[in-house]
Amino acid sequence: MSFLGENPELGYPLVAAAGLAMGSFLSVVVTRMPPRIRWKNRRKAYEALDTTDYYDPPPSSVLTGKSRCPHCRATIRWYDNIPLLSYLLLGGKCRNCGAPISKLYPALELVTMIVTLLSVWRFGFGWQGFGAMLFGWFLIALSTIDLRDGILPDRLTLPLMWLGLVASTDRLFIPSKPALLGAMGGYLIFWFVSGLFKQIRGKSGLGRGDYKMLAAIGAWVGADMLLPTIAISSILGILIGGGYMVATKRSANNPVAFGPFLAFTGFALLLIGHDEVVTWIQQLGGLFR
Ligand SMILES: [Zn+2]
Structure with a gap:
């Protein structure tokens, strides 16, 4: 339409x-x-x-x-x-x-x-295209604020999560079940990882803003996209963020914001599409069989 x-x-x-x-x-x-x-x-x-x-x-x-x-x-x-x-x-x-x-x-x-x-090019001039741009706009604001101020405000992460859940009730990108599980799982995975790091190293680079941001992304891309989101954004974070820290001689106590890498990966996965990403992962898995 x-x-x-x-x-x-x-x-x-x-x-x-x-x-x-x-x-x-x-x-x-x-x-x-x-x-x-x-x-x-x-x-x-x-x-x-x-x-x-x-x-x-x-x-x-x-x-x-x-x-x-x-x-x-x-x-x-x-x-x-x-x-x-x-x-x-x-x-x-x-x-x-x-x-x-x-x-x-x-x-x-x-x-x-x-x-x-990119949103309308991929999804057309309808609700899906509009949904994708809304997702993208929130992620841009979150990334920029995380880079400049080192925070991911609740007043952006929480509405983004609710919007993803609402969109799923009409199956805009994914059905409600993976959206709901994605929101819960996103928060819990980072909460758990962060707790583990605190036990081992005394501190973790993840904050509650990151948990909520992954919850928001999970509500849009679905629970089964959480691990690909974490894997890809971590690789990008290590390569780009790590490279930047080495180049600017930044100390490990002052790590680069993780939000922008999560945002980029979340938007890219939404744009590529759930089923396409699953096919790619299966093909990648086939290489190691
Ligand atoms: Zn002036």
Whole structure:
């Protein structure tokens, strides 16, 4: 089913524009959500201590407050806020003070556009295509926040998990049973692995955010995709994250975020499709027989 009738290819420029706009929104989410979470945590701590002495004003929430240049605080005009285009026209510099604009913005816009286009290219202009892009958008926000702030906020991981479970009730990608087991199994596997590491090495690189993120991915790709997800994202993490840590001489006490590798693998597996991945795994298994 397509809302564009006989010319579905006309939808691609439209979807590309929507992807750029969503990327622009995601850049607001990833820059505003973590300071807001830290502020709320401080507030709770002061309330628990029965003191208002250290109350600080709340930072902008995701949906309110104008975009400002972090350098000169000048309000960014709508025509300087057009995804990708404005960055290029402004030469990557603030119109008011000339301070460089973070490359995060054009990068997020570009990646979000690609993920959005891939979703409709693979699943078409219907609910399945929309479901895939929704999954991708959440994963982009989570990855970026994990890279920048080292957290995977509940307010993103939990809705992503619920959305996956809801989508499964209509069998959007997988039936409800593997989705439910995927959500539970994802959390439990990482909880168990993390506990094991704590016993052996005294600490583990996984946090509760990672458990919930794997639960969310499990709700979308299914329980039998959990082990492939963990295996592939670990290999990517060791090769890319490990390489990066060696290159930048980062200490093992300050490991690279795991969220982006989980996200990439989860999205790739959803895009390839459950049955295709199972066939590949069977063929791979045949090589060792
Ligand atoms: Zn400025």
